[in-house]
Amino acid sequence: MDDKQLAEELRLTIGRLVRTVRTADTMPPGEAAVLGYLDRGGPLTTAEIAQQRGVTHQSAAKTVKDLLAQHLVRAEPHPDDGRKLLLHLTRAGRDRLAEERRRRADWLGAAINDVLDADERRTLEAALPLLSRLSTHLHGK
Structure with a gap:
């Protein structure tokens, strides 16, 4: 398999895995994504969230409004732009996001235990630093 074929197979496989694991979520994907951005990146504006998610400002604003109504996020005036x-x-x-992440990890962990033998689990574990390096490299571009 050449590098392009490997890259495409990796993209398809990881995409399918991520979409499948997200089916364990109990909240809409947009809401979970916004909570994740705020957890990883700290306070953000609606415009920054829209940009990171690759959605319109209107779409992000609706998600933010729903999260505010559920008291999962709070808003305060921006210190540099009122x-x-x-x-x-x-x-x-934070608690709701942790619950969603725990649910995903439990579901994926059960699948790993059901499907992979001990050698396969070690191979998967050995691949994690490689995937992390690829992600870090791509994130920096």
């Missing part, structure tokens, strides 16, 4: 709001993850939002 026309903007800075969104923060609340304790309830």
Whole structure:
């Protein structure tokens, strides 16, 4: 298999795995994504969330409105631009995100245990640093 074929197979396989694992979620994917961005990147504006998600400002604003109504995020005036709001993850939002992540990990962990033998699990574990390096390299581009 050449590098292009390997790259395409990896892209397809990881994409399918991610989409499958997300079926364990109990909240809409957009909401989980916003909570994840706030957890990893700290406070963000709605415009920054829209940009990171690759969606319209209107779409991001609807998701933010829903998260505010559920008290999973809170808004405060932006310190540098009073026309903007800075969104923060609340304790309830952090707990809900942790619950979603735990559910995903439990579901995936059960599948790993059911499908892979001990040697295959070690191979998968050995591949994790490689995948992490690829991700880090691509993120920097």
